[in-house]
Amino acid sequence: MLQQLRSTDERFKSISFKSGRNILIADKTERSTDTDSRNGAGKSSLIEILHFLLGMRDLRGSVLKNPALQADTFTLRLDWPTTPDELTVSRSLSKRSRVLLEPNVAAELMPLETAGNVTIPEWVTAIGRDLFAFPEEHTGVSARNLLSLYIRRVNQHALDDPVKTYPTQSIAEATTNAAYLLGLDWRLAAGYKQLAGRETLRRKLKEAMKDPAFGLVVGTVSELRGQVASAGVRARNLEKQVAAFRVVPEYEFLQNRADEIDARIRRMRAEDAADRRNLQDLQDSLREEREPATDYLRRAYEELGIVLPDALLRRYDDVRAFHESVLSNRRSYLEEEIASTESRLETRKDERERLGDEQAELLQTLRDGGALDAFTGLQEQLSIARSELQTVTDKFETARQLEATQTEIKFERSRLQQEINRDLAEREPHIEDVNILFQQFATALYGPGRDAYIDIRALDTSLHISPHIGGENSQGIGKMVIFCFDLTCAVLAHRNGRGPDFLVHDSHLFDGVDERQVGEALKLAARVCAGEGIQYIATMNSDDLAKAAAFDTSVKDDIIEPRLTDAYDDGGLFGFHFE
Template identity: 50%
Template structure:
């Protein structure tokens, strides 16, 4: 149980708690004006300070992190399981990551008479609460001590009163169910598997969406597309491997290539010269056919027709001219034959040279075609390595794509299997669930009589374990808040009986907003009776006018009102000053 909440600031008004029901009341004084308000009296701040001292992480917007509370130190005295003396927890706003425990209860076993105070980290303090207050077996368990504590001390600013089975607005329903299963004594491991499957499904959906993106799709991919791409790369790799296997490195590769190029140039030059010579040979052979001696016999016939007689002197000159022309013709014919013979010999020699050069060129080209330079081989090997790496990457992506596409079916199958396991487990634990359901039903009927149909169900589903508290209502806020009251009281009692939870429950006055005064009176009376019977503690903050309404309905409040009496005056709040 909690005993006291104090501070090193003299203005702070110490709160002292007792057993059973504790009412911390904020009153409206006779000196109050219309502008005064009890909203800043410190009711919710008390809840925040309890969380601060019970290991809450340092939050920039929390009440203890404000400028007005800088350099303040707060202390909480409470009972601790298995120890006869009270535990004092001290935490300063200047060093929020450290907590002083007196005595040091973070060790696994008590230190006897010589046990002293120790300063520990908030993480060690949180683990000590998980171990001792909630009976958690080992660090790193599926449940969270801070989450479990938030069901015992709900925070209005975090959205603690929005739903019965959640204690802050952004809380994962799976996280909430895991911790609630611990409080009610159900199989936490099965509930944690729901959370794991939910996380896997969320990841799968993100990857599926990423596969549709043109950029991220290159990382994730689709199996059908990847299968085709793998086939193309495999063919390319096979071709490169064959080229490398048959590749021969040719020594003096560049010299051989240059010689082959030079032979090709010479062969083309010989062919060009040969074409010119064959044309010349053709012209000369034609000229030989056209060579003939001059015929002058027509002169004598012509002279006869003219009745002219040629003299000897004329005849002798004609004979000289004829002889000269015959000599010229014979010389030309001889010269043409000699030139034809020369051209034929030249053509034959060029043919033989061209044939020889062609054979040498063919040998060089065969050498080049059968192998290559070392640089070419290195390039082929580099290309092969690159394609092989690409192929391996594609295969990994293909396996991942197949796994992603198959993961939906696997997750669905695991969910069905898990649902059946949870059904079996609940059947085995029907005594536990029946006890919790009976308590909730009893508490709710104490508030609303037999006219409502209250129930608390534990039902396994495909998505998660469902714990649903319900009181038949018309959607009013008041009944909704009383569902939370009955649910929290049920969970606290069940957990405390089994040693899985602390012996205190704390509610802020916001829980009673909108609640009919009859249900307020019955809820406070019920809490007083239950905590007395179960040897527990229920702490609730209330405005005096709401309490007076309950009193008017027959509730006797005086025995349960604790000090201090908070007021709406500047110095009447919990801190002794207004923020």
């Protein structure tokens, strides 16, 4: 329950709340004229301050945006489920990104007696966890949206619809939050919101397709599926290369040595070719070398009858011996050249084999590793490949969503609708209890002659939750539909431990409502508070309350201080007038 609201501005009129029914009054003073309005007294400002202290972030359209208030720090004391003492919440308009909690209930691991400044998201998380008993995973429901049902804001048109709390709120989101309070399967209801998001995206993408250039940017699913596969293979191959890459020290030196060996082997092959040609010539020359025949001279002279003298014969023998010596020397020379050539060929063969082994080792080392700059280049290629893969994957996903047909979404909606219908059938006893409670509240206001029920059913676009009271086309009955629906949600949520023990209504909820129904509504609120252990806070104009008091004489006992006035100087909640 709420206990006290105050401000650092001494002019601000602090408000102390009590258990049960609380009515904050704006009196009409003698200074007021028929044209004066008590809208400036601060009744609706109370709603804004409570939302501000309970995690509201956007102040657009709020009185708290006024420069005259920016130096103020507001403080709210309230009961809190996780601490036996009261929780004090303070937040400054000038530094509204953080809130001071005493004790710090937002920090689970911190001792409760410790105060702490926390961020607004942290504070809202604590509200959802402690006030609304959110599970760890609660996609679809929001503490801030639920608080907007407990404390409806007039400037957000929250009094225009029983379920929606602001005009742009999707019906799927609104009914999901209402389902949470009513004890329905809110997770199934949240499925509609996800489908609505997909449908919105599909429509936007479909519009984008009308741009001729868009098809070039995105492409079709069939085209992009192959591109994704190709880009994935390239990226994986580069990942393997990077993982297996070994940086070789002195890579440049080893590369130069390998090049030198290769050049040397090439030169030796050229030298071998020349020596083999020379060897062939030498071997041919050796085979062709033989002694010239000399007997034919002796026979020729004998046939002519010429007898050679002994001296000439001796000279002939000497010449022959000389020629034989020359021939022998040439043969020896050719044999030596052949042996020398064969030796060179054999030596180069051995050296070539040795160099070949060294070259093979070098090439293996270079093949298995590489220089640091080569490794860096490989990493850059991998980075580019991964980026290209991500780009084409994003295009593929966009194209797949873009090509999703309306039939597919309709099918999923139909499946969800059937699932929710089965769930509602299983929860029929609980839904009956919900309707009985709502009908009791409506009967308290209008008697038993009017139909009153909450229509709960699954549509193709959302879970349908719509409260009705017969004759609700009138403005007054429509407002009381909201009153009864809020009271039903608050009671059921509090009974099931998934909602706070307070409910706050702005005086605008009673605009256009017959004074009898206003009186009965206030009487009902007091009775429910007593029976359910909850707190009800309402702001009202004094003249409307006077009319309602005719049907509930005890209402004056629950008027709380201060009594606000519409005097321009100091009668309002803030204690001074500002434009």
